[in-house]
């Protein structure tokens with residue numbers, strides 16, 4: 001059923017699971033919000049500033065019913081998620097079905113029909129909220145795996161819109177995607193968009209292959225043609241699938257890491273750690289896709305083998321809490337904490353632990369100081385759509401020092417060719433790569449870091465959103 005076009009709609013509408021702020025209700029019932037750190041907000045700031053923009057998303061707490069409110073000229077449109085939605089749509093279908101399925105089934109995905117029902121219901125709610133806000137002919141940009149049905153649902157409500165979708169996480173090969181009992185519905189959902197964007201060319205290719213094998217539609221290169229079925233009159237509609245690797249606000253990060261406060265804090269961190277000869281760093285959401293266990297295992301073996309000295313080496317592992325109601329995340333936390341405890345028990349001394357494990361989140365300033373303090377950054381994800389931590393590390397290193405050990409299973413590996421690439425499943429190979437990075441001579445690490453910085457500073461998140469939106473405008477509709 002087409003929706004009415006609102007009298008005062010917005011020309012540009014973003015739809016994402018989360019709003020760019022975290023909202024909570026004060027004792028007086030008044031909402032207070034804090035800006036959530038995140039590239040998407042920065043990426044879209046120029047577009048939002050030049051047009052009338054709205055952002056449809058969830059405020060981050062259950063059962064929060066709020067009126068739309070304005071933050072820096074963008075209208076935020078809160079969508080309610082109930083406790084039941086959180087359990088079935090968010091923790092269930094999004095993060096216990098799709099997340100593991102799309103990350104190489106590192107953990108087994110769970111398939112539950114009630115979760116799927118909830119996913120459909122919540123996607124309908126987001127689609128309706130977007131339909132209620134968009135002006136005639138507006139551009140709507142839908143984000144990520146939580147909302148894959150929104151493009152189709154929105155097109156049914158509002159055929160006048162130009163709809164883009166960006167998939168922030170990997171898109172799996174057909175052989176894995178085919179496990180999903182609702183695979184055709186998900187594909188049809190995505191094909192409601194005019195442009196479907198992915199992190200890597202390989203993700204886009206996986207998607208096109210899935211379309212070819214699971215539907216009767218015609219594909220040609222990156223283009224899928226719809227509405228060619230018998231009886232349809234008029235031209236077919238085209239959907240383009242292509243790669244748009246996301247980035248960070250590189251220049252802002254570079255500037256932040258150059259400030260006196262951050263530099264001083266970086267020196268202080270090293271001092272507080274007892275001035276280690278080698279400081280290694282891992283920064284991740286505590287997620288089984290990030291390869292934290294593999295990394296710590298490799299580090300522990302390097303200490304055991306005597307290739308790294310526990311007296312002069314420290315690994316700082318920041319693991320920010322994430323999706324704590326999902327079983328696989330609870331198990332991961334236990335596993336990581338057991339491993340860290342063993343290594344510190346075996347190799348620690350009074351006043352010195354070889355692993356500094358922080359199950360916390362930190363503000364950007366502290367992260368920049370940690371990046372600047374670290375000799376070697378370890379990004380060893382088993383699968384990752386992009387991995388922005390790798391890019392942040394590079395953006396912070398205006399001193400052209402430091403080395404990046406990077407998993408070939410991240411999207412970032414396609415771009416960051418100055419890194420030391422590793423297969424995190426190969427523990428011996430990873431140990432060699434870490435040793436190589438630790439002992440890399442200054443000339444080589446400078447050369448590599450300059451190359452990395454050219455890429456990261458030359459392609460920031462604003463360029464990413466401009467590329468995507470230009471391509472969306474160019475798709476024939």
Ligand code: G6P
Nearest residue numbers: 017018095144145168169322323
């Ligand atoms: C990944 C996803 C995002 C998600 C983020 C944090 O980066 O691509 O869509 O928002 O993780 O996860 P959370 O479940 O806390 O939103």
